[in-house]
Amino acid sequence: MEARSRRIASLAVWALVLTILVPLAGLMGAAPAKALVTDGFDPGYIISDEKFADSGSMTNAQIHEFLQAKGAKCTSNCLKDYRMATSDRDPVAGRCNGYTGRSSENVANIIKNVAVSCGINPQVLLVMLEKEQGLVTATAPSASRYKIAMGYACPDTAPCDTRYYGFYNQVYMAAYQYKVYATSPSSFRYKAGQNNSIQWHPNASCGSSTVYIRNQATASLYNYTPYRPNAAALANPYGIGNSCSSYGNRNFFVKFTDWFGTTTSSLPEGRINSTVVDPGVVRVTGWALDRDSSESIGLHVYVNGSMYKAAEADISRPDVGRAFPGYGDDHGFDLFLRLPAGQTEVCVYGLNVGGGKNNLIACRTVDPIAGSPVGSLTTAQVEPGGVRLAGWALDPDTLDAASLSVTFQGKSVGTIRASSTSEGVVTSYPTHGTNRGFDTVVPVGVGRGDVCLTAVNVGVGKNVSLGCRTLDVFGDNPIGRVDTMYTGPATVQVSGWTIDRNTTGGVNTELLVDGKVVASKVAAASRPDVARVYPGYGEYHGYTVSGVLPAGSHTVCVRFINRGDGTGQTTMGCRSVTAPTGSPTLEIEKVVRTATGYTYTGYAMDPDSTSPVTIRAVTPNGTVLASTTASASRPDRGAAFPLYGADQGFTLTVPLGAKTADFCVTAVNVGAGSNAASCTRFGPDPTARLDAVTAAPGGVDVRGWALDPDTRNAIDVHVYVDGRHTSTLTANGTRADIGRAYPAYGDAHGYSARIQMSAGSHNVCVYALNVGSGTNVLVRCQKVVVSGGLPFGRVDSLVASTGGATVSGWALDYDTANPIDVHVYVDGKMRVASTASGSRPDVARVYPAWGAQRGYSVPLALSSGTHEVCVYGINAGPGKNDRIGCRTITVR
Numbered sequence: 001m002e003a004r005s006r007r008i009a010s011l012a013v014w015a016l017v018l019t020i021l022v023p024l025a026g027l028m029g030a031a032p033a034k035a036l037v038t039d040g041f042d043p044g045y046i047i048s049d050e051k052f053a054d055s056g057s058m059t060n061a062q063i064h065e066f067l068q069a070k071g072a073k074c075t076s077n078c079l080k081d082y083r084m085a086t087s088d089r090d091p092v093a094g095r096c097n098g099y100t101g102r103s104s105e106n107v108a109n110i111i112k113n114v115a116v117s118c119g120i121n122p123q124v125l126l127v128m129l130e131k132e133q134g135l136v137t138a139t140a141p142s143a144s145r146y147k148i149a150m151g152y153a154c155p156d157t158a159p160c161d162t163r164y165y166g167f168y169n170q171v172y173m174a175a176y177q178y179k180v181y182a183t184s185p186s187s188f189r190y191k192a193g194q195n196n197s198i199q200w201h202p203n204a205s206c207g208s209s210t211v212y213i214r215n216q217a218t219a220s221l222y223n224y225t226p227y228r229p230n231a232a233a234l235a236n237p238y239g240i241g242n243s244c245s246s247y248g249n250r251n252f253f254v255k256f257t258d259w260f261g262t263t264t265s266s267l268p269e270g271r272i273n274s275t276v277v278d279p280g281v282v283r284v285t286g287w288a289l290d291r292d293s294s295e296s297i298g299l300h301v302y303v304n305g306s307m308y309k310a311a312e313a314d315i316s317r318p319d320v321g322r323a324f325p326g327y328g329d330d331h332g333f334d335l336f337l338r339l340p341a342g343q344t345e346v347c348v349y350g351l352n353v354g355g356g357k358n359n360l361i362a363c364r365t366v367d368p369i370a371g372s373p374v375g376s377l378t379t380a381q382v383e384p385g386g387v388r389l390a391g392w393a394l395d396p397d398t399l400d401a402a403s404l405s406v407t408f409q410g411k412s413v414g415t416i417r418a419s420s421t422s423e424g425v426v427t428s429y430p431t432h433g434t435n436r437g438f439d440t441v442v443p444v445g446v447g448r449g450d451v452c453l454t455a456v457n458v459g460v461g462k463n464v465s466l467g468c469r470t471l472d473v474f475g476d477n478p479i480g481r482v483d484t485m486y487t488g489p490a491t492v493q494v495s496g497w498t499i500d501r502n503t504t505g506g507v508n509t510e511l512l513v514d515g516k517v518v519a520s521k522v523a524a525a526s527r528p529d530v531a532r533v534y535p536g537y538g539e540y541h542g543y544t545v546s547g548v549l550p551a552g553s554h555t556v557c558v559r560f561i562n563r564g565d566g567t568g569q570t571t572m573g574c575r576s577v578t579a580p581t582g583s584p585t586l587e588i589e590k591v592v593r594t595a596t597g598y599t600y601t602g603y604a605m606d607p608d609s610t611s612p613v614t615i616r617a618v619t620p621n622g623t624v625l626a627s628t629t630a631s632a633s634r635p636d637r638g639a640a641f642p643l644y645g646a647d648q649g650f651t652l653t654v655p656l657g658a659k660t661a662d663f664c665v666t667a668v669n670v671g672a673g674s675n676a677a678s679c680t681r682f683g684p685d686p687t688a689r690l691d692a693v694t695a696a697p698g699g700v701d702v703r704g705w706a707l708d709p710d711t712r713n714a715i716d717v718h719v720y721v722d723g724r725h726t727s728t729l730t731a732n733g734t735r736a737d738i739g740r741a742y743p744a745y746g747d748a749h750g751y752s753a754r755i756q757m758s759a760g761s762h763n764v765c766v767y768a769l770n771v772g773s774g775t776n777v778l779v780r781c782q783k784v785v786v787s788g789g790l791p792f793g794r795v796d797s798l799v800a801s802t803g804g805a806t807v808s809g810w811a812l813d814y815d816t817a818n819p820i821d822v823h824v825y826v827d828g829k830m831r832v833a834s835t836a837s838g839s840r841p842d843v844a845r846v847y848p849a850w851g852a853q854r855g856y857s858v859p860l861a862l863s864s865g866t867h868e869v870c871v872y873g874i875n876a877g878p879g880k881n882d883r884i885g886c887r888t889i890t891v892r
Helices: 004-028 060-070 107-118 122-133 143-147 167-183 216-224 231-235 248-260 318-323 528-533 635-640 736-741 841-846
Strands: 194-199 208-213 269-278 281-289 297-303 306-313 330-337 344-350 359-366 374-383 386-394 402-408 411-418 437-442 447-456 464-473 479-488 491-499 507-513 516-523 540-548 553-560 570-578 585-594 597-605 613-618 624-630 647-655 661-667 676-682 687-696 699-707 716-721 724-730 748-756 760-768 777-786 792-801 804-812 821-826 829-835 853-861 865-873 882-891
Touching: 060 107, 060 122, 107 122, 107 167, 122 167, 122 248, 143 167, 167 216, 194 216, 208 216, 216 248, 269 344, 269 359, 281 297, 281 306, 281 344, 281 359, 297 330, 306 330, 318 330, 330 344, 374 447, 374 464, 386 402, 386 411, 386 447, 386 464, 411 437, 479 553, 479 570, 491 507, 491 553, 491 570, 507 540, 585 661, 585 676, 585 736, 597 613, 597 624, 597 661, 613 647, 635 647, 647 661, 687 760, 687 777, 699 716, 699 760, 699 777, 716 748, 724 748, 736 748, 792 865, 804 865, 804 882, 821 853, 829 853, 841 853, 853 865
Parallel strands: 792 882
Antiparallel strands: 194 208, 269 281, 281 330, 297 306, 297 344, 344 359, 374 386, 386 437, 402 411, 402 447, 447 464, 479 491, 491 540, 507 516, 507 553, 516 540, 553 570, 585 597, 597 647, 613 624, 613 661, 624 647, 661 676, 687 699, 699 748, 716 724, 716 760, 760 777, 792 804, 804 853, 821 829, 821 865, 865 882
16 A cells, blocks of 8 residues: 555655746746646556566666766765665565675665566666655655655555665565565455556545556556556646645656656567367467557467467457557457367467567467377177278367278278267267267178278377278178088088178078088077177077988088078088998007906997997907996097997906906907907916116116016016126015006015126116916016226316315216215325215216215315316226316416
8 A cells, every 4th residue: 555655755756846847837928738748647557567577677887877867966865875784685486586785785786686686677666766755866865764765664554664664675675575466466456457446545535446457567556556646646747636636656657757768668468368178279369469559460379389370469359449549449369279189388479560579468278189089999890791890989179070981901991980879988088978989880892801990180180090900701602611520320410600791690501422412401509609700690600410421432511502692502611531330449448457357448439330339358269258338428439429429438347366367358340340359468477577777886777577477476587697697686676556557466576676797788688587387588688888997077166265276076986886086186296185975966867876975175275376286086996097177277
């Protein structure tokens, strides 16, 4: 609010001017009327923002010269000579940048530093000093006038606040207050860009007027000095008006104009009144004019800092014409901008006319609804009439239905529009509604290829592919497949599927044998796998058709009968088949011998019959020992031979109490062919096996089993090497597998032993010795090579350590299972003896008969320099010591 002291001081200053001017006017007589300085006073635009904030309008030196010139008549306590100590002030973000105090500063320096810190024109500060206390031109100002130099904190209704006394304090705080007005405009009574009710005088009875304040600088002046000069005050710019006149803002305008020229820059001005975001377009409205001309001015629109387009502010705006009398109405703009999606800054600049420069009208941040089309191809499948395409799509730039281009095998086949309901589809564009779906059948040619869908762009962006699907598009003739073809006694059965493009119904399917129809059936069985490939046709397109197959070889085909368009039937799946005949199939899968006989498990099938096969156990002289039928369920056999059924399994028990056996399990033939048999002979000679002959220290290890049907006891086994008997073994080791195979004889029939022999090639033969009736049996002979002679091994590493090194590796001798000694030589001299007995599982894996205790790791004390370290294996048995390896190392 306006300070009382400011008003009184202003009246005193201007009354003094008046006393000088009136006598001169009387002496000169009547003078012609001329323009007053206040004729240009606009209560809504007292000073421009740019002019108000031009902190660089004067240098320190120019301010000093100005004060000297204006204060030339001052005789004492003059502003031009005034100096004082200033204090430090901290910066405040968005307002003033603080102040660095000095022990002694002149007024010019204070004014300039405050102007720069707070971003205010030093000319404004000079005018304020004159407007408030007349300090610039005073001839002998009192100290009290310096205390309240800017009238800051001097309200109309109370004394000035002593906390803000002092010239420097007043100048800084007044400038700071103007920054507060500008950075927090909503916190104060008078606001730019709207109508404001402003009193004529502190006396409320004088009334008020409505003023549209066009800029922040003018609003700040009113917040500092809250009264509008009336006509009487403006008619007498250097004097007194009437009792309702106020002078603060008049005096500011008059003094600024007298001293520094126009208070307004000749820059374009205006406003952005609205920004509206619609699909594909951002609409920006507002007005702009340059007071240097009543003509419409040009505009430049910048988007995110880059020039976007030029425009004109030439649309009729009567409201602007009323606010700027004499400039006309044609200063509005209505811009339609197609902008990419994403947060975007739009700035409008007015192009200067006459003096001045182009000026920013305003900026707005918008989030355009724009960009390339979006969507999804959810279904692409072959259906009657073509290819069904379904999904959704939209173009952010338009509310019209998106246009979609369809191609097949790279060629255009049509265009569809996404205009059907898309309920349930969640998009990022709620403004586009829910009618963005498509679901239609597009006719396409025959063949295999990619069906592709492209959303055609409108406005900002580019065309977008919604994807491709590889499809087999078939023609009007039926298609299908023969999955299986089975034969049985005088029968052939074929299964598969078929579809006719022109219908979702079943297709009639014919079975042909040598070109003649032997059966037909409608393909209407469930085939979910077919529905997954051709979902548009459903799942009921499977067939299984059977017909008579005469004896001999034949050509069997399937024919699909066309429905609707097409050229006729489709014949496919032709195969050459022979009617099955011949001997039975007999498979013994398991044999178990017990104390009471044998049990056989397996399956049998006769190609000439679907009846179960008879299974018999028959001796060489024709005696039938046991009989059954192969009628147990065997689903695996039924799946492999579906026309014969699953009843092909059997279990046959042959009750044979004797210790020996000689018979055949026989599948009895039906029709063409002969019986199938699997024969068993057990005893009276021993039964045995040599499982393995493996290398071992000093020879080989043999392992196997042996038993004699005449006894449950263990029998002897003889081992011969190169034709000479070397070992007699008793086959009494546990062999659970033999016990399971021969349960009447128990588990104790295994044998294993190490057979010592010299190095070289040998022939090892094993004999099972007979007990009771029968003879000894040669089990098997095997050639072996026994390694022997020199020790061998490896030096794995030689690693330096403090004052020496450690050599590590492994060693063994084929002639012994015990660890062998190693000798370590350094530079040709024996240094250390050790035993290779450390655990080396890796060696055991390669030489399992010798075990893992074959490693060595020997620390050596070595002098500085380079040394050769060699390791020797010490021989055990035939042979001699041998060098395992050498390494060189440098000890530092």
